[in-house]
Amino acid sequence: MSLRFSDEKLKEVQRIIEHYPQGKQKSAVIPVLHLAQEEFGGWLSTEAMDYVASVLSLKPIEVYEVATFYSMFNLKPVGKYMFEVCQTGPCMLNGSDDIVKYIDEKLGIKPGETTADGMFTLKTVECLGACGYAPMMQQGKYYKEQLTKEKIDAIIAECRNAVAAKN
Amino acid sequence: MSLFSIFTFEFCLIKMGRKLLLEKAHIENIRFYDVYRREGGYRSVEKALKTMTPDAVTEEVKKSGLRGRGGAGFPTGMKWSFLAKPEGVPRYLVVNADESEPGTFKDRYLMEFIPHLLIEGMITSSYALGSNRSYIYIRGEYAWIVDILEQAIAEAKNNGWLGKNILGSGFDCEIYIQRGAGAYICGEETALLESLEGKRGNPRIKPPFPAVKGLWDCPTVVNNVETIAAVVPIVNEGGEEYAKIGIGKSTGTKLISACGNIKKQGVYEIDMTISVEEFIYSDEYCGGIANGRKLKACIPGGSSVPILPANLLLTTAKGEKRIMNYESLADGGFASGSMMGSGGFIVLDDSQCVVKHTYTLARFYRHESCGQCSPCREGTGWMEKILLNIEKGKGKMSDIDLLWDIQRKIEGNTICPLGDAAAWPVAAAIRHFRDEFEWHVTNPDDAQRRNFGLAHYADPIHAPVTS
Numbered sequence: 001m002s003l004r005f006s007d008e009k010l011k012e013v014q015r016i017i018e019h020y021p022q023g024k025q026k027s028a029v030i031p032v033l034h035l036a037q038e039e040f041g042g043w044l045s046t047e048a049m050d051y052v053a054s055v056l057s058l059k060p061i062e063v064y065e066v067a068t069f070y071s072m073f074n075l076k077p078v079g080k081y082m083f084e085v086c087q088t089g090p091c092m093l094n095g096s097d098d099i100v101k102y103i104d105e106k107l108g109i110k111p112g113e114t115t116a117d118g119m120f121t122l123k124t125v126e127c128l129g130a131c132g133y134a135p136m137m138q139q140g141k142y143y144k145e146q147l148t149k150e151k152i153d154a155i156i157a158e159c160r161n162a163v164a165a166k167n
Numbered sequence: 168m169s170l171f172s173i174f175t176f177e178f179c180l181i182k183m184g185r186k187l188l189l190e191k192a193h194i195e196n197i198r199f200y201d202v203y204r205r206e207g208g209y210r211s212v213e214k215a216l217k218t219m220t221p222d223a224v225t226e227e228v229k230k231s232g233l234r235g236r237g238g239a240g241f242p243t244g245m246k247w248s249f250l251a252k253p254e255g256v257p258r259y260l261v262v263n264a265d266e267s268e269p270g271t272f273k274d275r276y277l278m279e280f281i282p283h284l285l286i287e288g289m290i291t292s293s294y295a296l297g298s299n300r301s302y303i304y305i306r307g308e309y310a311w312i313v314d315i316l317e318q319a320i321a322e323a324k325n326n327g328w329l330g331k332n333i334l335g336s337g338f339d340c341e342i343y344i345q346r347g348a349g350a351y352i353c354g355e356e357t358a359l360l361e362s363l364e365g366k367r368g369n370p371r372i373k374p375p376f377p378a379v380k381g382l383w384d385c386p387t388v389v390n391n392v393e394t395i396a397a398v399v400p401i402v403n404e405g406g407e408e409y410a411k412i413g414i415g416k417s418t419g420t421k422l423i424s425a426c427g428n429i430k431k432q433g434v435y436e437i438d439m440t441i442s443v444e445e446f447i448y449s450d451e452y453c454g455g456i457a458n459g460r461k462l463k464a465c466i467p468g469g470s471s472v473p474i475l476p477a478n479l480l481l482t483t484a485k486g487e488k489r490i491m492n493y494e495s496l497a498d499g500g501f502a503s504g505s506m507m508g509s510g511g512f513i514v515l516d517d518s519q520c521v522v523k524h525t526y527t528l529a530r531f532y533r534h535e536s537c538g539q540c541s542p543c544r545e546g547t548g549w550m551e552k553i554l555l556n557i558e559k560g561k562g563k564m565s566d567i568d569l570l571w572d573i574q575r576k577i578e579g580n581t582i583c584p585l586g587d588a589a590a591w592p593v594a595a596a597i598r599h600f601r602d603e604f605e606w607h608v609t610n611p612d613d614a615q616r617r618n619f620g621l622a623h624y625a626d627p628i629h630a631p632v633t634s
Contacts, residue, residue: 019343021257021300024383026365030348034307062365069367070348071534072307088269089470089527090426090513126351126531127269127470128308131511132424132432141310 003040003051013055025056029066032056033073042082043074071125079114079121081159084138087124090131099135099147100124106156119159185412187400187420188393189436192280198315200322203283209328211291211402216336219402224295228398230406232418237263237354237391238469238509239584240493244406249378250296251386259387260298261363262289262395264305265347265354269470269531270511273422274392276434278305278312282319286342288395290328291402293340296388300341303392304359307348316344351535355583356389358537369537370583393422413439417492421510427465428516430454439492443467444481446491447514460516463621464600467496468508470528471588473595474521475505476624486628501595517621521603525596526554532589540581546573547589554593557604560611567604571597600624 005013013032020027032052033044040048044067053063067073083103087096100111103122107115111124130136133145144155196202203209215224229244250258262285266274278285285303293301305313320342323329331339345363347353353362357371360382381387397419401409410418417439426432429447431454437446446452447462456462462477482489484503489495493507515524533547553570556562574590581587597604603619 019302019345021383024364027345027363029365030307030362031346034346034348065367066365069537070307070350072349087527088531089466089524090270092524092527093427093513093515093519125349126534127267129266129272129275129306131270131272131426131513132434133272134426134432138308143308 003036003045003048005035005039005051005055009035009039010055017056026058026062028056029058029063030070033063033067037073041077042080043077077114078123080119080163081139082121082123083155084123084125084128085111086126086128086130086134086136086138088127091127091134091136094134096135099137099152102149102152106152119163120156185420185438186436187409187412188277188284188396188422189281189434192277197281198279198283198319200283200319200326203281204326208283209287209290209323211287211399212294212328213334215291215294215402216334216338221295221297224291224398224402227401227406228295231397231401231409232406232416233394233397233401233409234416234418234493235391236393236397236421236510238268238471240507243390243394246378246390247296247388249376250388251379252297253386257299257385258297259382259385260289260293260296260301260395261356261359261382261387261389262301262303262392263354263356263359263389264303264309264392265351265359266309266392266509267306267351267354267535268509268511269528270426270466270513271424271469271509272426273424273434273510275309275312276424277392277396277422278309279315282315283323284396284399285316285392286319286323286328288398289342290323290333290340292388292390292395292398293342294336294338295398298388299339300343302363302382303342303344304353304363305344305346306353307346310346313344313346320344350537351531352537352583352585355585358583359389360387367537369539370585372582414490414492415494417494417507421491421507423491423510423512425453425512425514427512427514428457428460428519429514430457437491439490441491442481443489443491443496446512453512453514456514456516458516460518461621461625462514463517463519463624464515464521466505466511466513466592467491468506469511470513470531471584471591472506472508473501473504473591474515474525474599475503475595476599477621478625478628479503479599480505482628484628501591502598505595518618520558520618521596521600522554522558522607525592526551526558528592529554529589532585536585536589540586542577542580543586543589546577546586549573550589550593557607558614560607560614562604562608562611564605564608567597567601567608 016028016031017025049063053060109122114121135147136145233243234240350368352358353368358368362368377387465480466474483498529551533551536543538544574593577586578590607614
């Protein structure tokens with residue numbers, strides 16, 4: 001099955017391209033890669049990147065070289081929920097090591113690993129600009145800040161409940 | 168105390184607490200247009216477009232003494248005046264919202280709580296620069312802030328502040344948001360432009376500077392979020408009034424994002440006249456060190472600037488009180504001073520390990536190096552490995568000298584300042600905390616169980632006797 005944006009998403013691509021002057025649609029590659037990652041399962045396969053290239057009339061290499069540069073693009077499959085825990089200076093000062101360790105204890109995954117059921121991926125990341133609300137992590141579109149063990153428990157439960165509600 | 172001196176004393180108090188950017192950030196629903204407008208929003212656009220020429224706006228910014236709030240502190244008015252204006256070539260204003268310097272979270276605060284201030288500043292600045300299409304390049308992780316800004320832009324447009332022939336002035340302007348995707352380097356202005364053009368964020372060799380050849384080879388000004396927001400009070404009150412706030416070349420107000428081991432972490436607007444000591448210990452700001460601990464060290468301007476031990480942070484090497492402004496924080500040069508940088512104020516208490524903290528920063532810079540220049544690409548990785556070894560009690564004395572040697576060879580030898588930014592924190596940590604590094608080497612087992620502690624880092628400074 002080949003990947004394809006819905007008509008609605010293709011309209012969104014068109015709106016993004018209109019942000020730039022005529023002929024500068026290469027600028028749309030990062031926004032459209034974000035869109036592709038959201039639409040195609042949380043990561044960018046070669047097929048997804050080739051599709052983005054075709055949508056923007058770019059050579060595939062122009063998309064690969066961008067996708068491989070930016071840390072938010074996942075080039076391998078990830079869990080349904082990704083916990084991206086900041087570990088840089090200010091977060092470290094406020095206990096980010098303990099947060100990573102606790103998530104490992106709860107879910108049995110080390111940074112870079114995904115749970116066997118494909119639910120959770122743990123990733124350590126560098127500064128997310130939330131230093132005053134440390135320790136913190138990004139989960140999907142939002143930041144979860146001033147983390148404690150209790151908050152981690154609640155977040156994990158919330159994710160599991162959301163999936164259970166859908167099934 | 169005479170009546171007059173009471174009056175001036177009170178006047179000083181009022182003046183000291185002066186806020187220009189965040190004064191109204193706490194008003195309910197200020198995030199939305201109606202409230203923002205009711206509180207006097209968009210006056211600067213009216214004033215500029217109806218009563219001033221573009222050059223007159225630039226002149227006010229020059230008079231204000233405003234310096235770039237992203238970290239480099241370059242005079243904004245001068246940057247604007249460098250913008251080339253060839254006939255028939257579009258010019259661009261690009262706002263740098265790629266805030267990624269560890270310790271810095273001020274632009275995020277401004278965009279989340281009072282987004283129209285940025286939009287207003289952008290319209291006024293775009294008018295001054297002749298940019299009909301202006302961009303906000305925001306770090307990809309701030310995904311929800313994109314929604315907030317999109318809404319503010321839509322509201323501004325619906326109310327006639329964006330689009331064609333704004334206020335009948337003949338000036339057209341649109342604002343677009345571009346999301347990055349995770350790359351500290353895109354905060355460097357030429358890397359940002361590369362990224363906005365849909366490429367890897369590799370910084371360009373300068374010259375040509377963006378003012379001549381920027382976005383899509385057109386003349387471009389790249390300014391930080393806070394810088395552009397400051398244009399609003401500058402145009403409203405006049406550059407000279409703005410310049411009256413602060414001391415010397417540190418004019419106006421500055422947002423400081425304070426974090427680490429303090430009681431009240433958060434974003435504070437200061438007028439650059441208060442002392443570092445007051446900033447840390449007064450209840451109006453950080454409220455002192457958390458958990459009853461003692462101040463050990465601080466990085467006052469974002470992770471790239473030199474770390475200082477408590478004693479050199481609070482007083483200069485000459486024994487003078489250090490003030491929260493560009494000049495005072497830099498007093499003593501790198502030998503005994505630091506920098507204002509981006510205003511990312513990171514405080515370490517006496518339970519923290521400077522070696523470990525420096526290691527996390529080295530890891531950060533290794534992760535964020537774009538890889539174009541060998542000294543940075545290779546050197547940042549070497550520094551990370553050596554620092555981890557020392558931290559884990561596997562270091563040698565010669566490693567400390569090796570670290571020093573590596574950072575010296577990165578500094579100044581790269582296309583962009585990321586190399587310097589990676590070198591300086593390591594250099595400053597060794598310069599001021601060498602005995603903590605040595606202790607890790609000579610007490611490897613102890614170093615795994617406990618930290619070096621406060622040691623002599625808060626001892627009073629004795630001004631050196633000069634002969």
